[in-house]
Amino acid sequence: MQEDKCCLPFWQGFRVTDLQVGEQVVRVQLHPSDLAQLRCGRCGQAAQGLHERVQRHIRDLPMLGRTVWLDVELRRVCCVSCGACMQQVSWLDRHARLTQRLAQAVALGCAKLPVKHVAEFFGLHWSTVREIDRRRLQALIAGLPESEPRRLVMDEFALYKGHRYASVVLDADTRRVLWIGQGRSRAAVRPFLCAQHGRTPAGASPAVSWSQRTK
Numbered sequence: 001m002q003e004d005k006c007c008l009p010f011w012q013g014f015r016v017t018d019l020q021v022g023e024q025v026v027r028v029q030l031h032p033s034d035l036a037q038l039r040c041g042r043c044g045q046a047a048q049g050l051h052e053r054v055q056r057h058i059r060d061l062p063m064l065g066r067t068v069w070l071d072v073e074l075r076r077v078c079c080v081s082c083g084a085c086m087q088q089v090s091w092l093d094r095h096a097r098l099t100q101r102l103a104q105a106v107a108l109g110c111a112k113l114p115v116k117h118v119a120e121f122f123g124l125h126w127s128t129v130r131e132i133d134r135r136r137l138q139a140l141i142a143g144l145p146e147s148e149p150r151r152l153v154m155d156e157f158a159l160y161k162g163h164r165y166a167s168v169v170l171d172a173d174t175r176r177v178l179w180i181g182q183g184r185s186r187a188a189v190r191p192f193l194c195a196q197h198g199r200t201p202a203g204a205s206p207a208v209s210w211s212q213r214t215k
């Protein structure tokens, strides 16, 4: 391998020790370059020592139409707080098999396309893409301001081909989904309504409209 390939700046803390370009796949072998700065991947403290070396195969963003696989040598380090723990890597989440930039690209795709199409585009398993999309949606919901509904709408939908039902409650003005739970009886939605009553001033409970009469 040519010497200048060792300086690829895409994997902070690692140097490229081998690069193989095939018709479909690019394989990049990475080796830690700054052992003196090893940190615990859980708490971020400076590592007290090296516990063991592990080899991981990690997917990265496609390169020039080719799938990119990284063969990475990672270190499990000794941390005074966490014990033996995987080292901190700026471009890779703990236990992840995809780089952060690939996960971000997948999440962007999920905002526009069905999970199945995104999985096919990136050549990833459907369940992997669904999990990334689930985390994306959770982050979106966590960033929303707290709802203050004045009028509620409740509807129901079938689960498992119609044998069971779930209820959904929305803010009638913003159409924001506030709650989803199994069952369609008043008892099933009582936890949500009780929580709403606790959050609103006395006598100011939101008006509720049911799509069908609940039992």
Ligand SMILES: [Zn+2]
Binding pocket: 040, 041, 042, 043, 044, 045, 079, 080, 081, 082, 083, 085
């Ligand atoms: Zn730690």
